[in-house]
Amino acid sequence: MPVRKSVLALGFGALAIGTAFAAPEIDPQGVDTSSSTTPAVADRALAIGKALLPAEKLVIDSSSIQGGVLLGQVQGDLSSLMLNGEPVKVADDGRFMVAFNRDAESSALVTAEFASGTRQNQLISIAKRKWVIQRVNLPRRKRTASASWLSRRTPELEAIAAARAMDTGSEGWRQEFTWPARGRISGMFGNQRIYAGTPGGYHTGIDIAAPTGTPIVAPADGVVTLAAAKPFSLEGNLLMLDHGMGLNSAFLHLSKIAVKEGDTVRKGQYIGNIGTTGSSTGPHLHWSMKWGAARLDPILLTGPMG
Ligand SMILES: [Zn+2]
Structure with a gap:
């Protein structure tokens, strides 16, 4: 399945956002058709056939963006899937989702741990966004926390x-x-106002x-x-x-x-x-x-x- 790319023309200039909601696929033969795994592995699997297909596999894109979502898939006898050390739910068919906060750091790590004891990692780079910041030369109006x-x-x-x-x-x-x-x-x-220096x-x-x-x-x-x-x-x-x-x-x-x-x-x-x-x-x-x-x-x- 081709990875859907989208280019969003936003009010503050064109912002190219790729792989925003990409869903890499493991096809029924178990051959990964996405670009995120080593081509040599997929080529080898294609060339040799099912017998040598990797039984354990983690497939997810290697890039995303702040505020964005990625769909991934694991195959094999999984014991846990983690995003930055926190458990992630996985559906019965091995599909899963990870997503990145507005202020996410520039990278994240997805780790699949299999029952066999082996582990596969995918590092995801997370593109920073340029948020529209509006500076207001007034103190922030405080809501009184009355009883x-x-x-x-x-x-x-x-x-x-x-x-x-x-x-x-x-x-x-x-x-x-x-x-x-x-x-x-x-x-x-993601837009933000800064009131007299206070965000x-x-x-x-x-x-x-x-x-x-x-x-x-x-x-x-x-x-x-x-x-x-x-x-x-x-x-x-x-x-x-x-x-x-x-x-x-x-x-x-x-x-x-x-x-x-x-x-x-x-x-x-x-x-x-x-x-x-x-x-x-x-x-x-x-x-x-x-x-x-x-x-x-x-x-x-x-x-x-x-
Ligand atoms: Zn609103």
């Missing part, structure tokens, strides 16, 4: 954390993602501005893990989907949520409508994605809106 604010906010944060911790077994993580709504991109992932939080998702009521669809298969019964103080009407393997989406500021917790949704299925509930200055969808603790850039899973 009444905390008593409202704490259960909201707990509900979000509980939703993110759910593993529903969804297979959406395997899919190429589609845009949940179309409109003007009014805020890029504020960065923008954790992508903003799609469109009129209130614009339908939102599931960007991939998922299971609804949170459908706010009443607007959250910042997120407004919040909807969250689990795509499996630790990958999840959050959709903020909705005018309407059209699904309920526990529902299984299919890619492209209507799930709600754009709004401006919660902390929002106009109708838009804020779509954020996480893989475990890593915050991801949704555009790296969808490709450009086109």
Whole structure:
């Protein structure tokens, strides 16, 4: 399978993002057709046939980007798969996902340890992004952590954390993602304001501005893990989907949520409508994605809106 390359022309200049959501393949003969393993091994396997195929194999691209995702595959009797020493889930067919936080270091190590005691490593270089930094010559406005604010906010944060911790077994993580709504991109992932020298939080998702009521669809298969019964103080009407393997989406500021917790949704299925509930200055969808603790850039899973 050819590796999908995408070039995103962003507002701040063209940024070439390769291998954003590449899925290397081990074909049924066990011959790795991706470019990330030693050509000599694949050639030899092709030339000699099945008898000498390597029984244990780790296949994943050797490069990614901050906020990006890689799909990989292992074959053989695996005892553990690690990303930088932390365990990574692997599906029954040997497929897995790793992803890299907005502020990920310049390299990461994937290690497959097999029951035979052998170990295979793949070093992944992670390209740095140039985030749009806006300097504001004003002190950062501080939200007062009053008792009444905390008593409202704490259960909201707990509900979000509980939703993110759910593993529903969804297979959406395997899919190429589609845009949940179309409109003007009014805020890029990762942008950050610096207030009189003090960095504020960065923008954790992508903003799609469109009129209130614009339908939102599931960007991939998922299971609804949170459908706010009443607007959250910042997120407004919040909807969250689990795509499996630790990958999840959050959709903020909705005018309407059209699904309920526990529902299984299919890619492209209507799930709600754009709004401006919660902390929002106009109708838009804020779509954020996480893989475990890593915050991801949704555009790296969808490709450009086109
Ligand atoms: Zn936003």
